[in-house]
Amino acid sequence: MDTQNQFSVFLLCICVGFLGGILYEPFALARLVLGCERGKSKPLGVALDVLYWLCFALLTVLAAFAFRFPEFRTYTWIGYALGGIIYAKTLRKIVAFLENMCYNKIIKVIKKAKKKEKNLPKEVDKRV
Numbered sequence: 001m002d003t004q005n006q007f008s009v010f011l012l013c014i015c016v017g018f019l020g021g022i023l024y025e026p027f028a029l030a031r032l033v034l035g036c037e038r039g040k041s042k043p044l045g046v047a048l049d050v051l052y053w054l055c056f057a058l059l060t061v062l063a064a065f066a067f068r069f070p071e072f073r074t075y076t077w078i079g080y081a082l083g084g085i086i087y088a089k090t091l092r093k094i095v096a097f098l099e100n101m102c103y104n105k106i107i108k109v110i111k112k113a114k115k116k117e118k119n120l121p122k123e124v125d126k127r128v
Contacts, residue, residue, distance in 0.1 A: 009069050010079045016063045017083020018091075020056045025095060027052040032103060 027048050031037055036045030060080060063069075069076065 005070070006075065009067070010075050012063070012067050012069075013076045013079025014083040014086065016060060017080040017085075018087045019083070020059060020080065021084050021087025021092060023055060023059060024052055025099075028096075029099060032099065 031045055031048055034041055034044055036042070036048065064072065064076075
């Protein structure tokens with residue numbers, strides 16, 4: 001059992017877990033736009049979650065190969081989880097706030113455009 005580099009591998013696993021949190025952002029945005037958070041499309045939400053976990057599994061395997069981790073051990077999984085928790089407690093709150101702000105502005109613009117469209121006079125077909 002190689003115990004020489006365990007701490008550096010653990011730190012790299014924390015970084016990979018943090019990157020896994022960043023990897024979730026496009027999926028979270030898709031869930032928000034498609035209405036999965038409000039219960040409109042649960043199967044689509046489940047499919048997005050499964051797709052995220054497959055991508056995260058691929059990320060962990062690629063990181064383990066690239067950094068030549070000795071093998072998957074308990075501390076690697078703890079490192080991934082700890083990195084995800086660090087991401088959720090720090091950067092996720094900032095990203096969620098900005099995401100919500102942008103989403104609200106986009107919805108406001110769409111509603112304004114629909115209101116203008118509704119108030120436009122109907123064109124009458126005057127073909128002879």
